Amino acid sequence: MHEYLDLDRYPLDQEGSAAWADLCATATAALAAEGMFDLENLLLPGVAETIAAEIAPIARTQSFEHRRRHNIYFRPSVPDLPPDHPALREVETIGHTVCADQIPDSTIMAIYRYPPLLRFLAATMGKPALHTMRDPLAKVNVMSYRNGEALNWHFDRSEFTVTLLLQAPDCGGDFHYRSNLRSESDPNYDGVARLLAGEDPEIRTRRLAPGTLNVFRGKNTPHRVSPVEGARDRMVTVFSYYEKPDVMFSDEERIGFYGRAT
Ligand SMILES: O=C(O)CCC(=O)C(=O)O
Numbered sequence: 001m002h003e004y005l006d007l008d009r010y011p012l013d014q015e016g017s018a019a020w021a022d023l024c025a026t027a028t029a030a031l032a033a034e035g036m037f038d039l040e041n042l043l044l045p046g047v048a049e050t051i052a053a054e055i056a057p058i059a060r061t062q063s064f065e066h067r068r069r070h071n072i073y074f075r076p077s078v079p080d081l082p083p084d085h086p087a088l089r090e091v092e093t094i095g096h097t098v099c100a101d102q103i104p105d106s107t108i109m110a111i112y113r114y115p116p117l118l119r120f121l122a123a124t125m126g127k128p129a130l131h132t133m134r135d136p137l138a139k140v141n142v143m144s145y146r147n148g149e150a151l152n153w154h155f156d157r158s159e160f161t162v163t164l165l166l167q168a169p170d171c172g173g174d175f176h177y178r179s180n181l182r183s184e185s186d187p188n189y190d191g192v193a194r195l196l197a198g199e200d201p202e203i204r205t206r207r208l209a210p211g212t213l214n215v216f217r218g219k220n221t222p223h224r225v226s227p228v229e230g231a232r233d234r235m236v237t238v239f240s241y242y243e244k245p246d247v248m249f250s251d252e253e254r255i256g257f258y259g260r261a262t
């Protein structure tokens with residue numbers, strides 16, 4: 001992995017060393033304080049560009065165009081809410097997905113499986129271990145957002161999302177999030193409605209550099225990627241890890257996300 005990852009700056013392969021423990025402690029502290037951490041420029045110079053160039057032809061010609069209207073909860077209804085409640089306002093998401101089975105021998109798949117990365121991520125999340133998925137489509141997705149496309153407001157269904165940005169667009173495609181909007185005990189539907197109406201002044205923006213790994217705790221922190229503007233697509237890899245080994249999606253889930261079961 002030395003040819004792809006900056007293991008001098010991020011000694012993922014030195015588990016047990018003081019440098020590894022420091023890195024882990026810094027990440028854990030950022031997760032607790034901010035709900036996220038970055039490994040900025042984890043990819044060595046030029047590697048994000050090489051991986052993006054490897055995947056771009058597949059993204060251009062064989063990706064699944066995922067276009068859908070959804071609410072922030074990704075659920076058809078919420079038991080506490082009448083269907084016309086403004087917290088259920090629908091938004092539109094459009095993106096293009098390349099699945100793991102379309103890039104089986106790629107560099108990005110090798111990074112996804114790199115055992116020291118899994119052990120490091122598990123440690124930062126306070127979990128005994130993390131496992132790659134068995135699902136041949138879902139384990140790694142490379143999402144491209146073209147001019148005008150966006151990932152709209154949502155709460156994640158998983159506790160953490162792990163992304164690796166491959167290519168930033170010329171304009172737009174920013175990561176917006178709103179901390180402390182809801183908690184396990186307070187769904188704050190009125191606050192959600194204000195956010196969706198564009199009336200929340202506490203939305204924050206992150207602009208990541210390509211080659212940066214980001215771990216985000218998005219279950220209670222609504223977030224979106226704003227519409228991309230210009231000819232350069234935003235390309236981001238989403239790595240799916242689970243505490244249990246061999247997790248698979250159902251056929252229905254695969255059809256819903258990717259338009260195909262196999
Ligand atoms: O594209 C990103 O930066 C965020 C991805 C995300 O929010 C998700 O996959 O749930």
Ligand SMILES: [Fe+2]
Nearest residue numbers: 155156161218
């Ligand atoms: Fe998300």
